Amino acid sequence: MEAIFFAGIALLCMVSFIFKLLTLRGSLAAFLTGALTFYSFQWQGLVILAIFFLTSSLLTKWKREVKEDFNAEPLEDKKGRTAGQVFANGGTSMLAATGAILIPDPVWLIMFAGAFATATADTWASEIGVLSKTKPFHLKEWRKVEAGLSGAVTRLGTIAAVIGAAAIGASYYFLYDTSTFMASGIIIFAGFFGNIADTLFGAWFEQKFYCQICKTETESKWHCKTKTTRIFGLPWATNNLVNFSSTIIGALIAGGLYIWTVK
Ligand SMILES: [Zn+2]
Numbered sequence: 703m704e705a706i707f708f709a710g711i712a713l714l715c716m717v718s719f720i721f722k723l724l725t726l727r728g729s730l731a732a733f734l735t736g737a738l739t740f741y742s743f744q745w746q747g748l749v750i751l752a753i754f755f756l757t758s759s760l761l762t763k764w765k766r767e768v769k770e771d772f773n774a775e776p777l778e779d780k781k782g783r784t785a786g787q788v789f790a791n792g793g794t795s796m797l798a799a800t801g802a803i804l805i806p807d808p809v810w811l812i813m814f815a816g817a818f819a820t821a822t823a824d825t826w827a828s829e830i831g832v833l834s835k836t837k838p839f840h841l842k843e844w845r846k847v848e849a850g851l852s853g854a855v856t857r858l859g860t861i862a863a864v865i866g867a868a869a870i871g872a873s874y875y876f877l878y879d880t881s882t883f884m885a886s887g888i889i890i891f892a893g894f895f896g897n898i899a900d901t902l903f904g905a906w907f908e909q910k911f912y913c914q915i916c917k918t919e920t921e922s923k924w925h926c927k928t929k930t931t932r933i934f935g936l937p938w939a940t941n942n943l944v945n946f947s948s949t950i951i952g953a954l955i956a957g958g959l960y961i962w963t964v965k
Pocket of ligand 1: 913914915916917918925926
């Protein structure tokens with residue numbers, strides 16, 4: 703029975719590669735994430751992973767023509783999500799799954815869900831927030847900036863973050879027999895505040911670039927089909943690292959609150 707699940711995960715990763723949702727190495731990373739998730743958190747864990755992955759993929763492709771200007775990494779995007787992007791969003795859940803193998807404890811599941819609630823809140827906030835009619839407000843610069851920059855928030859994006867985190871918290875509640883209303887609330891809370899951590903990391907640490915063609919700031923190395931110049935941040939402070947760090951924060955908030963309230 704378990705073999706069927708592992709074969710299914712492999713099949714889905716291959717299909718994702720064929721349909722260019724993932725690069726080759728991205729699909730291998732996704733297989734590793736999926737296999738560990740299933741091993742530690744059963745098929746329900748895979749459903750949570752799938753909710754994140756499917757909604758992110760769909761939202762990224764949704765209104766692509768409007769977003770093209772903001773995330774202009776044409777070469778990379780056409781090939782799908784990379785291994786780095788998979789680890790950025792799924793790395794923390796892999797750590798939680800590994801922790802669950804080493805020291806069995808219910809807290810790992812809450813941390814796993816907290817990490818995915820953060821990743822989902824973040825993706826929904828970015829992909830939906832970028833469509834906001836009003837300009838985003840940058841938390842560090844304390845002024846309105848062009849859409850598409852990390853560290854800036856919109857009302858639409860914030861609402862999307864809450865709904866994204868709630869989608870994972872509610873899924874956890876309905877999927878697991880062991881779930882409690884309290885734990886589900888903790889996951890939603892952790893996802894939302896993990897997303898806020900993401901915005902703060904993005905505002906203070908993430909590198910930023912300047913596009914010579916359209917004279918705007920961007921977080922992308924490519925804009926208007928041209929290489930941009932770095933104007934802020936350290937080379938290693940990439941969007942992937944910021945996303946990974948925020949899922950760690952989300953997992954720690956979820957795990958910490960769970961231990962504090964339940965034990
Ligand atoms: Zn440009």
